[in-house]
Amino acid sequence: MSAAPTDPTLPQDAQGILALAARSMFQLFSSISQGMFLIDRSGRIVWVNEGYRRFLPALGFDGVDQFVGHMVEEVIPNTQMRRVLETGEPVLVDLLTNKAGTFVVSRLPLREEHDDGTGPVIGAIGIVLFDHPQTTLQPLVAKFALLQRDLDEARRELASQASRAARNGLEGGLPRQAKYSFASFIGSSPAAVEVKRHARRAAQSTSPVLLLGETGTGKELLAHAIHGASARAAGPFVSVNIAAVPDTLLEAEFFGFAPGAFTGADRRGREGKFKFADGGTLFLDEIGDMPLSLQAKLLRALQEGEIEPLGSNKLVAFDARVIAATSRDLPALVAQGRFREDLYYRLNVLPIRVPPLRARRGDIPALVEALGDEVAQRTGDAPPELLPDALALLAGQHWRGNIRELRNVLEQVTMRSDSQRIDAMQLERILREAGLDQIERPATLQPSHDADAQAALLLRPLSQQVAELERKAIAAALASTGGNKLATARLLGISRATLYERMGNP
Numbered sequence: 001m002s003a004a005p006t007d008p009t010l011p012q013d014a015q016g017i018l019a020l021a022a023r024s025m026f027q028l029f030s031s032i033s034q035g036m037f038l039i040d041r042s043g044r045i046v047w048v049n050e051g052y053r054r055f056l057p058a059l060g061f062d063g064v065d066q067f068v069g070h071m072v073e074e075v076i077p078n079t080q081m082r083r084v085l086e087t088g089e090p091v092l093v094d095l096l097t098n099k100a101g102t103f104v105v106s107r108l109p110l111r112e113e114h115d116d117g118t119g120p121v122i123g124a125i126g127i128v129l130f131d132h133p134q135t136t137l138q139p140l141v142a143k144f145a146l147l148q149r150d151l152d153e154a155r156r157e158l159a160s161q162a163s164r165a166a167r168n169g170l171e172g173g174l175p176r177q178a179k180y181s182f183a184s185f186i187g188s189s190p191a192a193v194e195v196k197r198h199a200r201r202a203a204q205s206t207s208p209v210l211l212l213g214e215t216g217t218g219k220e221l222l223a224h225a226i227h228g229a230s231a232r233a234a235g236p237f238v239s240v241n242i243a244a245v246p247d248t249l250l251e252a253e254f255f256g257f258a259p260g261a262f263t264g265a266d267r268r269g270r271e272g273k274f275k276f277a278d279g280g281t282l283f284l285d286e287i288g289d290m291p292l293s294l295q296a297k298l299l300r301a302l303q304e305g306e307i308e309p310l311g312s313n314k315l316v317a318f319d320a321r322v323i324a325a326t327s328r329d330l331p332a333l334v335a336q337g338r339f340r341e342d343l344y345y346r347l348n349v350l351p352i353r354v355p356p357l358r359a360r361r362g363d364i365p366a367l368v369e370a371l372g373d374e375v376a377q378r379t380g381d382a383p384p385e386l387l388p389d390a391l392a393l394l395a396g397q398h399w400r401g402n403i404r405e406l407r408n409v410l411e412q413v414t415m416r417s418d419s420q421r422i423d424a425m426q427l428e429r430i431l432r433e434a435g436l437d438q439i440e441r442p443a444t445l446q447p448s449h450d451a452d453a454q455a456a457l458l459l460r461p462l463s464q465q466v467a468e469l470e471r472k473a474i475a476a477a478l479a480s481t482g483g484n485k486l487a488t489a490r491l492l493g494i495s496r497a498t499l500y501e502r503m504g505n506p
């Protein structure tokens with residue numbers, strides 16, 4: 001059988017075929033990727049393709065001359081190209097965030113020609129696979145952001161534990177003490193002052209406290225502060241996040257277990273969180289997620305002051321003050337039969353509603369300053385300075401994730417901006433790049449025809465304008481106190497009778 005005739009336009013030797021494959025792969029990547037550049041052995045940019053040039057303005061360059069010829073880390077913030085040069089290892093897929101946005105990138109080493117591909121590294125190639133991954137790779141990026149957030153929180157916690165340990169002269173065996181005090185709760189708006197007043201009062205009592213509020217509003221922070229200001233401050237502060245522990249492990253986590261209580265259990269048995277919290281405070285976070293099957297046992301423990309470790313048949317007394325928290329609507333869960341009514345009343349002795357950030361927008365400048373300093377300390381960058389129009393833009397947002405989300409935005413600002421002074425336009429761009437889906441623009445930042453409309457609104461009878469403002473203030477205060485009239489009246493500095501009168505005469 002004769003071999004098929006070879007194509008005379010193709011190289012006939014293996015080396016030639018490989019060289020051709022490498023050339024066409026290079027061209028293919030150059031045309032299908034969003035952009036490509038090359039650096040030499042010293043890390044200097046030596047070439048960029050057409051695609052890459054469109055990122056230059058966002059990186060702060062007017063022309064390619066300001067980019068090519070410079071060291072890669074001088075012109076691309078947060079780049080990891082140097083590592084590829086140093087290790088010779090490719091990074092096939094990575095996320096890069098800098099002031100030009102977030103990108104999915106590849107980094108490949110370039111080696112001197114060598115038969116087995118192990119020649120010395122003579123440069124590297126950077127490829128932007130996707131820009132705007134927020135839209136193209138939304139699920140992946142959302143997951144990444146979530147993981148990043150958890151990692152940041154864990155790092156913060158570790159850092160603060162380490163500094164406390166250093167202060168206490170401890171190496172290991174950290175005491176379980178309050179991490180925050182009332183001073184850590186930033187805010188002097190009426191809603192913030194009111195919630196701190198309630199919490200301080202709760203610290204003087206021994207009854208159970210129930211902290212209610214959206215995610216990220218500071219419920220855990222307040223639980224620490226209440227413990228730290230209570231007579232039990234010298235005792236332990238022990239917390240259980242009920243939503244984070246699998247249902248099957250919760251009972252052992254709460255009450256402990258006797259030696260050999262179940263297959264796989266530690267032979268020596270273990271004490272539970274109730275016992276760990278003896279003499280101190282037990283913080284039950286996400287109590288609304290407590291499985292119904294365990295609620296009866298929790299209720300009994302709270303009523304009797306005794307627990308029964310799994311598999312022990314023995315009752316053990318404990319002495320812990322309970323603070324519970326939830327972002328869920330407990331009365332609704334009770335109505336649906338998913339939360340025991342008797343347990344709800346047992347926990348709801350001192351309820352404290354923690355207002356969402358949008359109900360205390362006046363605290364945003366102080367929070368920006370405190371959280372900005374904290375971010376700067378961690379990243380080693382200077383804290384961002386937000387100009388008044390940028391602060392107004394922040395104040396106008398909905399803040400579904402509350403303080404946690406605000407901190408995240410400040411982290412993005414520090415990471416994505418070169419200048420320290422940020423105005424509303426820069427901030428709006430960063431918010432968009434950070435994936436904030438809906439950006440509210442406050443009236444003061446609307447285009448001028450809106451400003452005209454605002455001016456016209458001021459030219460109406462004063463009584464009408466005052467009544468309107470009063471209605472808005474009452475509605476906002478009612479929303480922030482969850483409809484509690486006494487707290488609303490206090491917040492607004494009026495008597496309850498006046499509040500009822502104003503509500504009846506809108």
Ligand SMILES: Nc1ncnc2c1ncn2[C@@H]1O[C@H](COP(=O)(O)OP(=O)(O)OP(=O)(O)O)[C@@H](O)[C@H]1O
Nearest residue numbers: 184185186214215216217218219220221327403404
């Ligand atoms: N008033 C505040 N001042 C300063 N930092 C705050 C304030 N409130 C919350 N934080 C910070 O915001 C983050 C979230 O707060 P925290 O964990 O207490 O909220 P949470 O209501 O318990 O949230 P979740 O329900 O999701 O557990 C924490 O890092 C906390 O330190």
